[in-house]
Amino acid sequence: MDLLLVFLSLLALSEITIADIRNKPGRGRGSMWWGIAKVGEPNNISPYSIEPSIHPTLRRKQRRLVRDNPGVLPAIVKGTNLAINECQHQFRNRRWNCSTRNFLKGKNLFGKIVDRGCRETAFLYAITSAAITHTIARACSEGTIDTCTCDYSHQTRSPKTNLQSVSVSGVRDWEWGGCSDNIGFGFKFSRDFVDTGERGRNLREKMNLHNNEAGRAHVQSEMRQECKCHGMSGSCTVKTCWMRLANFRVIGDNLKDRFDGASRVMVGNSVRSSNNINNGNKVINGDSNSININNNGHEIKTVNVPFNVISSNSIPRNSMKSKGRSNKKNHRYNFQLKPYIPDHKPPSIRDLVYLEPSPGFCEKNPRQGIQGTHGRQCNDTSIGVDGCDLMCCGRGYRTEEIIVTEKCACTFHWCCEVKCKNCRTKKIIHRCL
Amino acid sequence: MSGTILENLSGRKISILVAILLILQVACFLIGGIIAPQPDNHQVVLALACKDQLGKQNDTSVWYWTRGKGKCAGITQLDIEKDAVKMANQLVYIFQMPLPREGRVLDFSRWQQNLIGVLSVDIAFDKSIRQDVKEDLILDVRLAYRNKGDPEDKWTLHSHSLETRSLTCKFDKIEDEAMFTCEMMPLFELGALHHDYYLLNLRLPMDSDMGMNTNIGHLHDVELTAIYQNGGFTIVWLSLKSVFFPLIVAVMIWFWRRVHMLTRKPALLEYMIFSLGASLTFLNMPLEFLTLYIEMPYMLLLSDIRQGIFYSTLLSFWLVFAGEHMLIQDTGEKKTLRSYWRHLSAVVIGCLSLLIFDLCERGAQLKNPFSSIWASRIGTHFALAFIILGGISAGMYFIFLCAMVWKVFGNISMKRTSFTAMSQARRLHYEGIIYRFKFLMLATLSCAAVTIAAYIVGQISEGQFKWDEDIEVEIASAFLTGVYGMWNIYILTLLILYAPSHKQWPVEHSASNENIIAEEIEFSNLPSDNNPSEISSLTSFSRKTAFD
Numbered sequence: 001m002d003l004l005l006v007f008l009s010l011l012a013l014s015e016i017t018i019a020d021i022r023n024k025p026g027r028g029r030g031s032m033w034w035g036i037a038k039v040g041e042p043n044n045i046s047p048y049s050i051e052p053s054i055h056p057t058l059r060r061k062q063r064r065l066v067r068d069n070p071g072v073l074p075a076i077v078k079g080t081n082l083a084i085n086e087c088q089h090q091f092r093n094r095r096w097n098c099s100t101r102n103f104l105k106g107k108n109l110f111g112k113i114v115d116r117g118c119r120e121t122a123f124l125y126a127i128t129s130a131a132i133t134h135t136i137a138r139a140c141s142e143g144t145i146d147t148c149t150c151d152y153s154h155q156t157r158s159p160k161t162n163l164q165s166v167s168v169s170g171v172r173d174w175e176w177g178g179c180s181d182n183i184g185f186g187f188k189f190s191r192d193f194v195d196t197g198e199r200g201r202n203l204r205e206k207m208n209l210h211n212n213e214a215g216r217a218h219v220q221s222e223m224r225q226e227c228k229c230h231g232m233s234g235s236c237t238v239k240t241c242w243m244r245l246a247n248f249r250v251i252g253d254n255l256k257d258r259f260d261g262a263s264r265v266m267v268g269n270s271v272r273s274s275n276n277i278n279n280g281n282k283v284i285n286g287d288s289n290s291i292n293i294n295n296n297g298h299e300i301k302t303v304n305v306p307f308n309v310i311s312s313n314s315i316p317r318n319s320m321k322s323k324g325r326s327n328k329k330n331h332r333y334n335f336q337l338k339p340y341i342p343d344h345k346p347p348s349i350r351d352l353v354y355l356e357p358s359p360g361f362c363e364k365n366p367r368q369g370i371q372g373t374h375g376r377q378c379n380d381t382s383i384g385v386d387g388c389d390l391m392c393c394g395r396g397y398r399t400e401e402i403i404v405t406e407k408c409a410c411t412f413h414w415c416c417e418v419k420c421k422n423c424r425t426k427k428i429i430h431r432c433l
Numbered sequence: 434m435s436g437t438i439l440e441n442l443s444g445r446k447i448s449i450l451v452a453i454l455l456i457l458q459v460a461c462f463l464i465g466g467i468i469a470p471q472p473d474n475h476q477v478v479l480a481l482a483c484k485d486q487l488g489k490q491n492d493t494s495v496w497y498w499t500r501g502k503g504k505c506a507g508i509t510q511l512d513i514e515k516d517a518v519k520m521a522n523q524l525v526y527i528f529q530m531p532l533p534r535e536g537r538v539l540d541f542s543r544w545q546q547n548l549i550g551v552l553s554v555d556i557a558f559d560k561s562i563r564q565d566v567k568e569d570l571i572l573d574v575r576l577a578y579r580n581k582g583d584p585e586d587k588w589t590l591h592s593h594s595l596e597t598r599s600l601t602c603k604f605d606k607i608e609d610e611a612m613f614t615c616e617m618m619p620l621f622e623l624g625a626l627h628h629d630y631y632l633l634n635l636r637l638p639m640d641s642d643m644g645m646n647t648n649i650g651h652l653h654d655v656e657l658t659a660i661y662q663n664g665g666f667t668i669v670w671l672s673l674k675s676v677f678f679p680l681i682v683a684v685m686i687w688f689w690r691r692v693h694m695l696t697r698k699p700a701l702l703e704y705m706i707f708s709l710g711a712s713l714t715f716l717n718m719p720l721e722f723l724t725l726y727i728e729m730p731y732m733l734l735l736s737d738i739r740q741g742i743f744y745s746t747l748l749s750f751w752l753v754f755a756g757e758h759m760l761i762q763d764t765g766e767k768k769t770l771r772s773y774w775r776h777l778s779a780v781v782i783g784c785l786s787l788l789i790f791d792l793c794e795r796g797a798q799l800k801n802p803f804s805s806i807w808a809s810r811i812g813t814h815f816a817l818a819f820i821i822l823g824g825i826s827a828g829m830y831f832i833f834l835c836a837m838v839w840k841v842f843g844n845i846s847m848k849r850t851s852f853t854a855m856s857q858a859r860r861l862h863y864e865g866i867i868y869r870f871k872f873l874m875l876a877t878l879s880c881a882a883v884t885i886a887a888y889i890v891g892q893i894s895e896g897q898f899k900w901d902e903d904i905e906v907e908i909a910s911a912f913l914t915g916v917y918g919m920w921n922i923y924i925l926t927l928l929i930l931y932a933p934s935h936k937q938w939p940v941e942h943s944a945s946n947e948n949i950i951a952e953e954i955e956f957s958n959l960p961s962d963n964n965p966s967e968i969s970s971l972t973s974f975s976r977k978t979a980f981d
Binding site for chain 2: 078138140141142143144146147148149150174175176177178179181182224226228230232233234236237238239240242244247249406407410411412413414415416417418420
C-alpha cells in the first residue's frame with residue numbers, strides 16, 4: 001500500500017512539467033484526509049491504532065503523525081467536522097452550500113469541485129487548515145493530546161541546555177520556566193499534517209499551500225490578549241498575559257470575507273516562481289509579514305514579523321527542531337503568487353487565491369460534482385443570493401407549511417430538575433423547484 | 434566632635450564604593466534579565482463538559498476528571514446543542530491541572546509557589562439579545578488535589594464554595610448568532626501550591642425561583658487560565674534573598690556596634706536607619722524555603738505584609754531624613770518620632786488602609802480560595818474606599834515630602850551666602866557636607882526614578898526583549914530583581930555611610946588660625962555641642978548658622 005502511494009506520488013511529480021492542469025482529476029490529492037470526518041464516531045477510534053477504514057484517507061506521513069501523537073485523531077476528526085459545519089453555515093445562503101458526500105470510496109469529501117482551482121476550493125482548503133490549527137490547539141488545552149510541545153521559546157535559559165533526552169528537558173523546562181502556549185503546537189501540527197500532500201511544485205499546489213497558510217494566519221491574527229495583574233496586593237507590578245483563541249465562527253466569518261474578495265492568480269508562473277527560489281533571489285512574501293532571504297540556496301535566514309500581536313506568546317513561525325529540516329520545510333512557503341490582472345495588488349498572506357472562475361452551481365452536473373440548487377430552501381423576501389429568484393436560478397419555487405414542536409417556558413430547579421412545555425409553531429418554508 | 438562616615442570619607446573612597454554598588458546593581462538587573470525566566474507563566478485549560486450523576490450533584494465526594502483511571506468521557510458541544518434545554522443542571526465542567534506535555538504527565542512543583550485561576554467564558558445568548566450583557570453568574574466550584582503517590586482516582590476535597598461573579602460580555606460582530614465574548618473573571622488564588630495535581634469541578638446551578646443563572650445563555654467554552662510562579666524565578670529570587678539577608682544583617686550589626694561605641698545615646702536618624710535595616714531584613718528572610726516542606730497558604734499575605742512594612746519604614750525614613758536636615762531647628766530639644774506625627778500620620782493611614790484591604794482580600798482567601806472582595810458589590814465599594822484612602826494618603830505624603838525637601842534645599846542655598854564670613858577650610862568642609870547630602874538625595878531620587886521607569890517599561894513591553902539572536906532579556910524579571918536589589922543596595926549604602934565616624938575633625942594649618950580658634954569657641958558655645966546626640970556636623974552647622 002505504501003509502495004503504491006510512493007509510486008503514485010512519483011507519477012504525480014512527473015506530471016508537473018505540464019503547465020496547464022485545468023480539470024485534471026485528482027488535483028485535490030493533498031486533501032484526501034478530509035474524508036476522515038466521515039469515519040465513525042470519534043469515540044470509537046482507539047487512539048493507538050489506526051483503523052483500516054481511515055487508512056486510505058491518510059497519507060503515509062499523516063499516518064505517522066497520528067501514530068506518534070496519541071489522541072490527535074479524535075481531534076482531527078472533530079476539526080474536520082468543525083470545518084464542514086462552519087463551511088455549511090457560511091454558505092447556507094449560497095448556491096454552492098458546501099455539501100459533502102456520504103460514501104467516499106476514494107473520492108474527495110466535497111466532491112469533484114475540489115479538482116478545480118476555484119474560489120470554493122480555496123475556501124475549503126483555508127477553512128480546513130484553520131480548523132485543524134484551532135482544534136489541535138484546543139485539544140492541547142483540554143489535555144487530550146499528550147504530546148503537545150513544551151518548547152519554551154527561550155529554552156537556552158534553563159540551566160541544562162544540551163540534554164539528549166527531550167522529555168527530561170521538557171520536565172525541567174516546565175519546572176524552570178513553564179510551557180509555551182498551545183497555539184504554537186496547533187500551528188506546527190497543522191503545517192505538518194495539512195500541507196503534507198502539497199509540495200508546491202505546481203501552481204495548484206502553490207494555491208493550496210497559500211490558502212492553507214491563509215487559514216492558519218486567520219486563526220493567529222484573531223487571537224486576543226488577556227492579562228491579569230497579581231503583584232503586591234493585586235497591583236500590576238506583576239502581570240501575566242496570554243493569548244485566547246477566538247471562537248471559530250469569527251474565523252469563519254473572516255475567511256468568508258476573504259472568499260468574497262479572493263484574488264485570482266496567474267496560471268503559468270509556477271516554474272518561474274520556483275526558479276526564483278532556487279536561484280537565490282530575494283522573495284518578499286505577502287504584506288511583509290515574513291521576509292525570506294535565500295543566499296545561494298545554502299543558508300536561509302527567515303525574519304518573521306507576527307501579524308497583529310507582538311508579544312511573548314506569539315507563535316514562533318519556524319519552531320522546528322532541527323535547523324536543516326526547518327529550512328527545507330520553509331522552502332515550500334517561499335513563493336509569491338502573481339495576480340491574474342497585473343494591475344492588482346499581489347495577494348497578501350491572509351488573502352485567498354484561486355486559479356479559475358467558479359462553475360455555475362444552478363444545475364446538477366455530476367461530471368463536475370455539482371449538485372444544483374433543486375430542493376434548496378430559499379427566502380422569498382430577500383433580493384440577495386439567498387432570495388428565491390437567485391437561488392432557484394429563475395426556475396421558481398414551491399411553498400410548504402410545516403409545524404415545529406419546540407420546548408419552551410422551561411423552569412429550572414436546583415437541584416436538579418428541568419420542566420418544559422411543548423410549544424408548536426407554524427413555519428412557512430420555500431423550496432426551489 | 435564626630436560626624437558620619439559620609440562626611441569623613443574622601444571623594445576617592447566614596448567613588449570606589451559607589452562604583453562597587455553600581456556594579457552590584459547592574460548584576461541584580463542582569464540576573465533577573467538573563468538567568469531567570471519570566472516571573473510567572475500560565476496554562477490555559479479548556480473545560481471538558483461531563484454529564485453529572487443524577488442525585489449526586491450536592492455530594493462533594495463525587496469528582497470528575499479528564500485523565501487517568503476512571504476519567505469522564507465527556508460530551509461534545511454538538512450533543513449539548515441538540516438538547517432542548519442545553520442540558521441545564523446536568524453538566525459539570527472539569528479542569529485538571531497541569532496539562533500533559535511531550536508525552537509526560539507533568540505535576541506542579543513546590544517551587545512554583547502559588548496558583549491563580551482566571552475563568553473566561555464564551556456564551557451564546559438568546560438571539561433576541563443584541564447589546565452588551567451585564568449579569569451575575571453563580572458558580573458552584575469545588576477544588577480537589579491529588580499527590581503523586583495517590584491512586585489515580587483518589588481526589589481529596591480542598592475547598593468548596595458557591596460563588597457569584599459579575600459577568601460582562603461584549604456583543605461580538607457575528608451577524609446571525611448572538612455569540613458573546615465575556616470579560617475574564619478571577620476565580621481563585623491559592624497561596625500554597627503544595628500538592629501535585631489539582632482538579633476543579635464547576636457547575637452552573639439554574640433555578641427559576643431563586644433567579645439563579647436564568648438570564649445566562651448557554652456556555653460554549655469555559656476556559657481556565659492557571660497562573661503560577663515559575664520555578665526558575667523562585668530559585669533566582671530566593672538566591673538573591675539568601676545573599677542579601679546575611680549581608681544586611683552583618684552590616685546592621687556593624688552599624689549598631691558603631692553607634693553604641695559612642696558616648697552619646699543613638700539619635701533619631703540612627704534609630705530610623707536601623708529600623709529600616711530591620712524591616713528590610715524581615716523582607717529578605719528567605720522564608721519561602723519553608724514552603725517546600727510545609728503548606729503555607731498565608732505566604733501571599735505574609736509577603737504583602739513584609740513588603741508593606743518595608744515600604745512604610747522607607748517612606749517614614751525619608752520624612753525624618755528631610756526633617757533632620759532642615760537646618761532651622763530649634764535647638765536643645767531632642768527630636769523624637771512624635772514631632773513628626775503630622776507627616777507620619779499620612780504614612781500610617783495609607784498603610785493601615787492597604788493592610789485592611791489586604792487582610793480582607795488575602796485573609797479571606799485563606800479560608801476560601803474562591804472568595805474575592807471584588808466579587809460582591811458591597812465588597813467592591815469597601816475595597817475601593819480603602820484603596821482611595823490609601824491613594825489620598827500617598828498624595829498627602831508626597832506633598833509633605835516635597836515641601837520638606839524643598840525647604841532643605843532652600844535653606845542650604847540660603848546658608849551658602851554666609852560662607853564668605855567663614856574661614857576657607859571650614860567653608861570647603863561644609864560645602865563638601867552639603868554636596869554629599871545632595872548626593873544622597875540624588876541617589877534617593879534616582880532610585881525612585883529607576884523604579885518608576887522600570888515599572889513603566891515592564892508595563893509597556895511585556896515579555897522578553899531581544900537584543901540579538903542569542904541574548905534575550907526578560908524585562909519583567911529584570912524589573913523585579915533589579916528593583917529589589919536596588920533598595921537593598923540603597924539601604925546598604927545608608928547603613929554604611931550614615932554610621933557614625935570615629936575620625937576627628939582634621940586639624941587645619943592655614944594662615945587664618947585665629948579665625949578657626951574663634952570659630953571653635955563659637956562652636957563650643959553652642960548648646961548643641963554639649964549635647965552629644967547630634968548625628969552629623971551638618972546639623973550642627975545648620976544650628977550654628979541658624980544661630981547667626
